[in-house]
Amino acid sequence: MHSVSPEITFQENLKIQQKDIEKYHKVTAIKHLTKDAFIISFERKNKTFKAGQHIRIKLPQYSSFRVYTIYSGTNSRYFEVLVKEVEDGVLTPKLKHLKINDYVHIEGPSGHFCLDQEDINKTKYLFLASGTGISPFHSFTQSFPDLNYHIIHGVRYIEDAYEKEHYPKDKITICTTGDNSGGYHGRLTQYLHDSKIDLDQKVYLCGSSAMINDAIEILKKKGFQLSQIFIESYY
Numbered sequence: 001m002h003s004v005s006p007e008i009t010f011q012e013n014l015k016i017q018q019k020d021i022e023k024y025h026k027v028t029a030i031k032h033l034t035k036d037a038f039i040i041s042f043e044r045k046n047k048t049f050k051a052g053q054h055i056r057i058k059l060p061q062y063s064s065f066r067v068y069t070i071y072s073g074t075n076s077r078y079f080e081v082l083v084k085e086v087e088d089g090v091l092t093p094k095l096k097h098l099k100i101n102d103y104v105h106i107e108g109p110s111g112h113f114c115l116d117q118e119d120i121n122k123t124k125y126l127f128l129a130s131g132t133g134i135s136p137f138h139s140f141t142q143s144f145p146d147l148n149y150h151i152i153h154g155v156r157y158i159e160d161a162y163e164k165e166h167y168p169k170d171k172i173t174i175c176t177t178g179d180n181s182g183g184y185h186g187r188l189t190q191y192l193h194d195s196k197i198d199l200d201q202k203v204y205l206c207g208s209s210a211m212i213n214d215a216i217e218i219l220k221k222k223g224f225q226l227s228q229i230f231i232e233s234y235y
Ligand SMILES: Cc1cc2nc3c(=O)[nH]c(=O)nc-3n(C[C@H](O)[C@H](O)[C@H](O)COP(=O)(O)OP(=O)(O)OC[C@H]3O[C@@H](n4cnc5c(N)ncnc54)[C@H](O)[C@@H]3O)c2cc1C
Pocket: 054, 066, 067, 068, 069, 070, 081, 082, 083, 084, 085, 086, 088, 089, 090, 091, 092, 093, 131, 132, 135, 232, 233, 234, 235
């Protein structure tokens, strides 16, 4: 585990070149959801983005960037990201110790895991997420409150179904592998396999490549065309 506690006071500890100053965003809040998952809010600094896009983040005194989907909606005052600490990871154990008024270096937004604005009101969406892969779907549903969607969220335990109260109960199915606390005991892919899924929808998948690859095979067997399927793989 890395022992860095980034008490980053902007003026004291850092000599940031003036040309880079716009890339530094102040942390405005940090909300711990579980022992290893948290939401960080940053100043937005008038940056615009499309729901589903991501930003690149690094800490000022380190060189490694990592990519995070923007969790907040497009109308939110702040940028939010939902992060899960990876034990022995390079960046996430340090992000976990960020404090309000610390600074992080942000680049972007970029990415194409977005909804087509033109058919947003006439399309039915199925969102498949594992773990923090719920992030773009949180942003979609915050940005477009009238969206016609259903989320299937695969997690270990119910507490890992981050901010599930943000979604109407009939719009989310939680699959828990660790016990039966979520309503469906088993993998998201098993649920998908066992369920009748309407073919007249677009399917967005986000999270681990293992989940995405398995789910695509199931979707193809059920009759979905690849043109209906959109993916964002985290690792
Ligand atoms: C487009 C995109 C969007 C992303 N959005 C998010 C996001 O919104 N929230 C988020 O938490 N992460 C997100 N990630 C993953 C993120 O970029 C980092 O890989 C992750 O936070 C680990 O960084 P680290 O430096 O702590 O670990 P590293 O030192 O980079 O990695 C250590 C190991 O952990 C694996 N790993 C990475 N993520 C996970 C995970 N969630 N669970 C288990 N193992 C993992 C890596 O494959 C690697 O083998 C996203 C990745 C991509 C490509």
